[in-house]
Amino acid sequence: MSVVTDATTRLSRKTDRELLREEQAIAxxxxxxxxxxxxxxxLxxxxxxxxxxxxxxxxxxxLWAGFVLSSICCALAYLPSHEAQHSIIAKEGEKLRWLNxxxxxxxxxxxxxxxxxxxITHRMHHAYANDPEHDPDFGSHGPNWWRAAYGALKxxxxxxxxxxxxxxxxxxxPNRDRxxxxxxxxxxxxxxxLSALAWSGYALEAALLWWLPRHIGFTYLITFLSWAPHHPMTETGRYRDTRFWKSPVGTVxxxxxxxxxxxxxxxRIPLFDTPKAWRALEPILMERGIRDDRDLDWSDHSDDPEAEAA
Amino acid sequence: MKLITEGIRVLGEWGAVLFGIGFLAPLIAQSMDALEIAAPFGLPTIAFGLIVGPTAGVVAKLRGSWV
Structure with a gap:
């Protein structure tokens, strides 16, 4: 019997609670x-x-080089803040909280x-992932990435x-007013x-260093951070609202x-440790019935009627 | 808080028109200048920008969207 089959057999004999405890211990x-x-x-x-x-x-x-670099910077701008949103750098009351x-x-x-x-909105996304009424990221759903990006632009x-x-x-x-x-x-x-720059004669610089790169950055982020991991956004629940998938452009x-x-x-697992955590947790997560879309094209999903219609 | 919410609402409501005047108008004019495109009827490019930018803003406001 192979090691994988061995592990699967061992895990399948466990109760939900035992599996969760084991999963949490590994995580x-x-x-x-x-x-x-x-x-x-x-920074x-x-x-x-x-x-x-x-x-x-x-x-x-x-200016053209500035535009390209600024677009890359905008695409790179979200994830460090995301780490801070989850207090991964430092929790409330810790010495490095200021840095977080x-x-x-x-x-x-x-x-x-x-x-x-x-x-605030990201916390709601975690609480209600894929819920059309309450998930703030639901606006980025769609049968393919460009329709998702267009929907998010709207x-x-x-x-x-x-x-x-x-x-x-x-x-x-409690932080809503602030x-x-x-x-x-x-x-x-x-x-x-933008206006001050534009009326001072630097409209092209303002457009190509900030206005357009920001939209390009958001389009990238919506495609890879919101649409792809949750596509087709039809399921909810701890093990079903997000999927394991293979990116056509690779992990980096x-x-x-x-x-x-x-x-x-x-x-609370840092971004750079999620691949290692995945490898350690994979057998348990497969047993838990996670969505494993690694063999599908990233836009496909067998349960997605919208995609099939399109 | 009410004032803030109202501020956001008004800014959002007239944002497209303000954007048309504040940013699009000079952007159109300077893009035309850079590409050496003359404005119609002998207008200065900034005058053309000030017609097109806010008009586009009003259209976006009425449609509720730029796209």
Whole structure:
């Protein structure tokens, strides 16, 4: 009998509670360290993005190169804040809490996505993943990535009340008022900066260093962080709302999101440790009936009637 | 808090028009200048931007979306 079959047979004899205990014991091994790589990533990425402005304005860097680099920075801007949203860098009351909050606030500046709004809505996403009424990320569902990205672009329209606005209105989070205030301030500063630059003769720079890269960054993030790991967003529940999948562009270019299921099960495991955690937890998770889509094309899903119709 | 919510609502409601004036108008003008495209009827490019930008903003406001 092979090792895998052995492990499967051993696991299948266990009760749900025993499996959960074993699962949690394994997962705990991957929690608790400070993910310094995310601190460097978050603050470093912000500084690179910030440096593009003087480099382009001084003529050291051509605008087209600034645009490409800024788009990459915007795509990289979310995940360090995401780590901070889950207090992975430091929990409340810990010595490095200030750093957790600094990374959380600073890293998403290129995206104009305030930390507290991101955190409140992300917590709701975890609580209600794939629920059309309550999951703020449900706006990014769709039969393929470009329809998901287009749907999310429509959701982001300032005149629409998208799922994020709805979530912020409905939440009873004690930080809601502060988050609203930060959201308003962020919008005003972003628009004020774009307008001031544009009317000073730097409209192309403003458009290509911030406005357009931000939309490109969001499109990337929606595709790889929201749509792909949850596609087709028809199932809910701990082991079914997120899937294990194979990215057509590989693990690095999809920022580890093939292992996003580990994050949903154990949000305090640092991003860089989710592949290791997956390998350790895989036999138990298969036994638990997780969605294993590794053999499917990333856009396919056998239970997705919308995709079949399209 | 009410004031903040109201502020967000008004900003959101007129955001497209403000965006058309504040950002799109000079962006259109400077893009035309960079591409050496002349505005119709001998208009300065910024005047053309100030017609097209806010008009697009009003259309977006009425449609409820830019896209």
């Amino acid at each position: 705990r091994q991957f929690m608790g360290r400070v993910p310094w790589e995310m601190v460097v990533w978050g 470093g990425n912000f500084l690179v993005w910030l440096s593009l402005w003087p480099l382009v304005f001084s003529g050291t860097l051509p 909050e600094l990374v959380g606030h600073v890293s998403t500046i290129p995206l104009v996505f305030p930390y507290r709004i991101a955190w 959701e982001r329209q300032p005149m629409n009340e998208g799922m994020y606005e709805k979530t912020m209105k409905e939440t009873d989070d 988050a609203f205030l930060e959201g308003l301030a962020t919008k005003v500063v972003h628009f004020g900066t 270019l999809s920022m580890g999101m093939e292992f996003h299921i580990i994050h949903h099960l154990y949000p």
